[in-house]
Amino acid sequence: MKNKKKQNRRHSRNREFLVVTYSFLALFLCLCGYICYFIAYQSSNFITSSYNKRSSALSATTIRGDILSADGVVLATSTVDENEEETRVYPTGELFSHVVGYYYNGRSGLEKDANYLLLDSHEDYLEQFQYTLQGKKVQGDSVVTTLDAKMQQIAYDDMGNYNAAVIALDPKTGAILTMLSKPYFDPNTLQENWEDIVNDASSSRLINRTTQGLYAPGSTFKIVTALAYLRQGGSMDDGFTCSGSKEVNGLTFHCFNGTAHGSMDLRKAFAKSCNVTFGTIGMGLDLDEYHKTAEDLLFNQDLPVQMSVYNQSSFDVDHNTASDLVFQTAFGQGHTLVTPLHMSMIAAAIANDGVLMKPYLIDHSQNMQGIEVKTFRPERAKSLMTTEEAEQLQELMRGVITSGTGTALNSDLYEAYGKTGTAEFNAYKEEAHSWFVGYATNGEKELAIAVIVEEADRSSSMSIPVVKDIFDYYFAD
Numbered sequence: 001m002k003n004k005k006k007q008n009r010r011h012s013r014n015r016e017f018l019v020v021t022y023s024f025l026a027l028f029l030c031l032c033g034y035i036c037y038f039i040a041y042q043s044s045n046f047i048t049s050s051y052n053k054r055s056s057a058l059s060a061t062t063i064r065g066d067i068l069s070a071d072g073v074v075l076a077t078s079t080v081d082e083n084e085e086e087t088r089v090y091p092t093g094e095l096f097s098h099v100v101g102y103y104y105n106g107r108s109g110l111e112k113d114a115n116y117l118l119l120d121s122h123e124d125y126l127e128q129f130q131y132t133l134q135g136k137k138v139q140g141d142s143v144v145t146t147l148d149a150k151m152q153q154i155a156y157d158d159m160g161n162y163n164a165a166v167i168a169l170d171p172k173t174g175a176i177l178t179m180l181s182k183p184y185f186d187p188n189t190l191q192e193n194w195e196d197i198v199n200d201a202s203s204s205r206l207i208n209r210t211t212q213g214l215y216a217p218g219s220t221f222k223i224v225t226a227l228a229y230l231r232q233g234g235s236m237d238d239g240f241t242c243s244g245s246k247e248v249n250g251l252t253f254h255c256f257n258g259t260a261h262g263s264m265d266l267r268k269a270f271a272k273s274c275n276v277t278f279g280t281i282g283m284g285l286d287l288d289e290y291h292k293t294a295e296d297l298l299f300n301q302d303l304p305v306q307m308s309v310y311n312q313s314s315f316d317v318d319h320n321t322a323s324d325l326v327f328q329t330a331f332g333q334g335h336t337l338v339t340p341l342h343m344s345m346i347a348a349a350i351a352n353d354g355v356l357m358k359p360y361l362i363d364h365s366q367n368m369q370g371i372e373v374k375t376f377r378p379e380r381a382k383s384l385m386t387t388e389e390a391e392q393l394q395e396l397m398r399g400v401i402t403s404g405t406g407t408a409l410n411s412d413l414y415e416a417y418g419k420t421g422t423a424e425f426n427a428y429k430e431e432a433h434s435w436f437v438g439y440a441t442n443g444e445k446e447l448a449i450a451v452i453v454e455e456a457d458r459s460s461s462m463s464i465p466v467v468k469d470i471f472d473y474y475f476a477d
């Protein structure tokens, strides 16, 4: 009896012992797992973070690497004096100011997003060891971008003194070739001019207008309305009539210059950018479905992009929206706000038969000898629409160039597709923002583009000439 009691106690003690052992073992394995996970997936984010001290520890031992354009132009580099003090130099000055970014009072652009790659070094281990012994810094890896320096220069020259944004990307890969924002800042003198630039509220110079600028889409939004209409049973052959204006809820809306477009099908309404037709189409839509179509095109959503800083586009029409606001929204006014980056992604998906490739700027990093260290492959983001829907939008956008508001883009070198837009930002002002969203192809390669020129002359499509120059350059060879 006594022995049995003793045995039981021993058994229960053994069990306790095993529970404790296994608990510690489980905790230990969890910890190991977390460390592996952290090293594999989180460490680069952690190092990239501006708040991390390890980043400054790395920069104490590593010379920050160069940032290069795809065609080999040095966009950012570091010089080192005899005391191993580094100075960041931007040989192309303001030309790439927003996309390359800055490295002062925090970081922006590629200086932020490629921070980890620039502070990593894949120099020969022996050399690294020698440098360390001599108390010298090792050379960080270079980052080679997808940017085309010549195309960026064309955009820069054409935009002159306007506040503007130009973004161009390859629809088949998502590679961004041009990302221009004006007004600019010179990253070489940012430190001296910081106070002036930050306090100059009127120009918002530090903002990258391609990724952060939020604008009314103007008539470029007719792309979204057209897709919603086609999805809800509308047809390219449906007939419409325009007398130049229409009254809704006591408000009168006009077509551009009060032009009466007469009777037409959807193709012509799109090519001529008829506000009355698109407003009327909008009022006839199931508004919750309209909302869903906008969200399918990435409105109100995070964008699948390689960049960490950008703004979401917003679309707020649903079954509660008043009909006059629905009418305006359908042709591109109302509350809708978009970024040029997002509009270029919609154009790219249409060009690529509905499939959006993830836009990216970093192609690869390489060590001092030019050996590739980390390569970023093109990545399929998602399908924004069916192939059939994309083909219908392609047909509508082609009509704009052959017989609509974009005839200046007719060329023997390529076939262009697109939609122009004029976005009012102040009804009392003569000027309006000029938009172009579209793409071109020569059967072999394609280029999607979004351009906005702020406060442009209302009577001419100021966004078109830069699109033409970029297409002419890209398809020249």
Ligand SMILES: [Zn+2]
Pocket (backbone or CB within 6 Å): 242, 243, 244, 255, 259, 260, 261, 262, 273, 274, 275, 276, 277
């Ligand atoms: Zn009209």
